[in-house]
Amino acid sequence: MRIEILYPEICTLYGDKANGRYLKECLPQEEFIYTPISEYPAFLNADIDVVYICSMSEKNQEKVIEKLNGRRAELDAAFAGNTFFLMTGNAFEIFGKRILREDKSEIAGLGVFDCYSVRQSPKRFNSLTMGNFSDTEIVGYTSRFSHTFECSETPLFEVTLGSGLNPGSKKEGIERENVWATYTLGPLLIANPYFTKKLLAKIGRPADTIPYEEAMVKAYDVKKEEYKKPGLELA
């Protein structure tokens, strides 16, 4: 199995990077490829099983779009193929139809997902999020300048706490057969051990136990209870 971590030097914010590191601990025998922004992604012209891309600054969103824009045909082929994509934080926004800046100008997105995003800085949207994913609960957090609208894609999960793609939506993230994308940021896989096990099963590497599982489950259980305390402030 070949796993590509896209642009690790710029897609590295908010602790997301730990997900790639943890994935490597879960899959020590697999090949990991770290593609810098100066190079074309391997998944565009080679067999890559999993691609992970995580949170980046708004400036770097535009840079990544610029880099990938000339490769639309390969992108479409990859998303239509067997490569599995995991996206955290604001990474999935670049694959939408467009991103609207604060001054109403528009950045054309990569057009993979049927949705668009709107930035609203300096207003920062911070919130705890929680939702049901299959038979487990995801405990998460989002912190962003943007929201996503008119998304016709299937959500990754529905929130039971906090907001989804925008403050008026309970639908969080995007799920396709080969895509799990979420606004949830930070060490998602470490904070959610049961979700991680489902991810490993999804990519064809099911595991009975995962590294640090006992410690991760303890932290997860404690946090899950805290997320349910009455009068909880989300931001």
Next chain:
Amino acid sequence: MRILYHIAVFFSHLTYTLLRLLGRNASHAPGVVAMAICPRYLEMVPKARICICVTGTNGKTTAANMLTDCLTAAGYKTVSNRLGSNIAPGIAAALTNSTNWFGACKADATVFEVDERASRLILPYVKPDFLVVTNIFRDSLKRNANPDYIFSIINDYTPATTKLILNADDLASVALRPDNPRSYYGVAPLEGDITEPINLVSDNSTCPKCDTKLVYDYLRYHHIGHVHCPKCGFASPAADHLFTVPDVHGNVIYDEHNGEKTEYPLISSIVFNIYNESAVIACLSEVGLTNEKIQEIMRNTAVPDTRLKEEKIGDISVIMAMSKGQSCISSCRTFDYVSNEPGNKVVMLVLDDYYDRKNSVEFIGWIYDVDYEFMARPGVVQVAAAGPRCWDHRVRLLMAGVEEDNILCCLDELQCTELVRTDGVDKIYILYDTSTYNLAVKVKEKLIARLKREEAKCE
């Protein structure tokens, strides 16, 4: 509007006087009053002959306080916001202090520490003559989002007339407002420099012109150092004030400026304080003080020591050390320093946000940007994670390679003091966040009480 200004000055002074009579700092409310009466207050207050603002992620408090002390020592009647807030009302309150009751300026110089995010509400109106930017790093994601965002704020809102004093070794800030007048300060190669990043977080690692991976000519920590691009020739700017420290444990620092080399006392051996001192000397020089005058005042200047507070009970030192929560760079610096200190150490983490714990749940992603790996160094015999997020710290410590047996978890910080290891221990560090300072003081008192009890038993 002029009348509103004078009313604002009057009531701002009145608020200040009343609050001072009540024993308060009066460093914020007089500004709130002034801005409520006169929304253009920051703009309308006549400015001192020398107006300096200091911003940046780390070091701005130290640099601003040193500049205030130095200008005062140089004979300038200097007003600053050192006792107050670094957002707009705090600046407004300090500006009130720079005027008389009639609204005329009575100060020779003003030095304002400015919160980098709040700079958009301050810089366009205060219009500083000089803006010192110490550095731009990642900080709280909730407030500061990311370094690109902070760069854009400072870049967009700094007036075109302001002279920038920039750290040549900080690639995140050197490109601020390229058309503004500027002076760069930098620190020449030092003992202990490296050429490959060792920290988990090392932003600005690619060439801003061609995206190629940059090569470090020398690197201090995170991205602070001197770089060049092997492909297009881009490089860190040459320093107008190039500081040389022949021996970091010595007592001299040289500033090479305009072909002249001047000796100053080195007031701290810690690298980030060498940068702070360099920023201060460069700024004073750009303000127009002579080298001789700067030499004279630097001899009597010290770095404000707010980071470490130590007390010894028997053979064990109990040391409080600031390690700002949710700010990975501050914590990395402290983790690195503490874990490298000689002797057997216990490190208590009292970092969990005091406010988030009350009604919310703190987002813990920032700990994955902090080099917990430093805690796996020999000599760190126990890490005590104390507070509501202790189980998250435990996972992070395990991932960092810290032995399970060397990790203690306690939901209650005070209870933790009864459980930390003391046998064979030379130092116990209590790492605290700005929001947990008072709690950390209680932890320290309780720990000291225990150590005294144990000492009495031994006797």
